[in-house]
Amino acid sequence: MNSRRIFLRRAGLSGLALSLPLSQTLAAMESQKDDKILRVAIMGLGSYGSRVAEAMVNSKRAKLVGLVSGTPSKVETWKQKYGIPDKNCYNYENFDQIKNNPDIDAVYVITPNSLHKPYSIRVAKAGKHVICEKPMALNAAEGREMVAACKTAGVHLLVGYRMHFEAKTMEVVRQQRAGEFGKTLFFQGLSGFIIGDPTQWRLNYELAGGGSMMDIGIYSINGARYMLGEEPIWVTAQEVKTDPVKFKEGVDETITFQMGFPSGAVASCLSTYALNNLDKFYLNGTKGFAEMQPSTGYGPIKAWTNKGPIEAEHVTHQTTQMDEMAAIILDGKKPMIPVDGEEGLKDLVIVDAIYEAMKTGKKIKLA
Ligand code: NAD
Numbered sequence: 154m155n156s157r158r159i160f161l162r163r164a165g166l167s168g169l170a171l172s173l174p175l176s177q178t179l180a181a182m183e184s185q186k187d188d189k190i191l192r193v194a195i196m197g198l199g200s201y202g203s204r205v206a207e208a209m210v211n212s213k214r215a216k217l218v219g220l221v222s223g224t225p226s227k228v229e230t231w232k233q234k235y236g237i238p239d240k241n242c243y244n245y246e247n248f249d250q251i252k253n254n255p256d257i258d259a260v261y262v263i264t265p266n267s268l269h270k271p272y273s274i275r276v277a278k279a280g281k282h283v284i285c286e287k288p289m290a291l292n293a294a295e296g297r298e299m300v301a302a303c304k305t306a307g308v309h310l311l312v313g314y315r316m317h318f319e320a321k322t323m324e325v326v327r328q329q330r331a332g333e334f335g336k337t338l339f340f341q342g343l344s345g346f347i348i349g350d351p352t353q354w355r356l357n358y359e360l361a362g363g364g365s366m367m368d369i370g371i372y373s374i375n376g377a378r379y380m381l382g383e384e385p386i387w388v389t390a391q392e393v394k395t396d397p398v399k400f401k402e403g404v405d406e407t408i409t410f411q412m413g414f415p416s417g418a419v420a421s422c423l424s425t426y427a428l429n430n431l432d433k434f435y436l437n438g439t440k441g442f443a444e445m446q447p448s449t450g451y452g453p454i455k456a457w458t459n460k461g462p463i464e465a466e467h468v469t470h471q472t473t474q475m476d477e478m479a480a481i482i483l484d485g486k487k488p489m490i491p492v493d494g495e496e497g498l499k500d501l502v503i504v505d506a507i508y509e510a511m512k513t514g515k516k517i518k519l520a
Pocket residue numbers: 197198199200201202223224263264265266268286287288313314315354360368
């Protein structure tokens with residue numbers, strides 16, 4: 154077989170391609186869509202966007218092919234680093250044109266929180282699948298708009314819940330669902346870190362939509378739900394603020410909150426921007442317990458039960474996440490713990506209730 158024929162066969166092209174001149178064959182290859190690869194544009198080339206891009210280099214099913222940014226110098230650096238063509242680069246003014254780009258399947262929105270809703274809806278209207286960072290939106294009303302917009306557009310809406318694909322987390326969840334801890338009646342979630350620069354968007358109510366709860370406390374909300382395997386029916390919450398200059402009106406520093414579940418289980422959680430070394434989940438049942446620390450950081454995650462440690466290889470969370478999200482979008486795979494818009498919305502309903510409970514001092518019923 155001649156070398157061109159071998160090359161074409163390796164490239165998966167044959168028949169018609171064999172009868173075309175090489176230049177036309179290469180053009181045919183260029184436009185050939187690989188249904189096994191999710192072609193992703195990242196919107197928001199900041200700190201977490203950079204982490205996701207790096208992780209995607211090792212992804213088997215997802216590939217970074219496009220950029221959306223308001224900073225031309227960042228676009229230039231990223232283009233070089235990841236080999237992104239000019240035609241796949243957009244800014245916040247012109248990214249609606251992505252609808253005319255057949256080489257991008259999904260846009261991953263990794264901007265400050267308040268931009269998640271408007272940008273996700275624009276992406277959906279451009280006919281592209283939406284992957285959006287947590288918190289999915291600022292409140293449940295916004296979340297519902299996003300879910301509706303993606304449904305109307307016929308695109309997926311997925312939320313960047315990377316822990317839902319993490320091996321040790323999934324093993325604890327599997328054991329809980331299998332009844333290995335007996336009746337699980339107590340969950341404790343501790344989520345926090347000391348936040349630095351007071352001028353950052355995370356401490357700006359307009360961009361963050363709140364404080365520690367929107368950013369880190371949401372891990373304890375989400376964790377309580379997947380560790381217990383049920384949805385809360387009430388919440389209570391209390392706020393503590395030691396630095397009202399750094400944490401302005403609407404920006405929570407520390408919140409303790411409790412959730413009650415239909416089985417009688419309770420969750421007791423802490424969300425804070427004022428203390429480090431808070432990344433812990435504890436689940437207790439009538440027959441055993443599971444503990445995770447760190448439980449939601451970038452890992453390696455450590456997990457153990459009353460029977461001993463849980464062992465699993467550490468894989469960069471965002472690499473696994475992108476592979477699994479590609480399988481959800483391209484193959485219709487159903488993950489063990491959902492990552493869709495409805496899942497994001499469930500957390501936002503609870504966030505709203507926690508803020509209401511905190512402000513009113515009342516127990517807020519959810520069901
Ligand atoms: P960041 O500040 O490092 O990056 C935000 C990016 O958005 C920047 O590139 C910035 O230029 C861009 N941007 C666009 N419009 C902007 C505007 N009007 N104001 C300010 N910035 C604007 O923040 P980050 O840490 O990358 O966080 C981004 C999102 O990712 C947040 O929603 C955060 O909750 C989420 N996040 C998730 C995880 C996770 O583990 N899943 C971790 C970190 C951050």
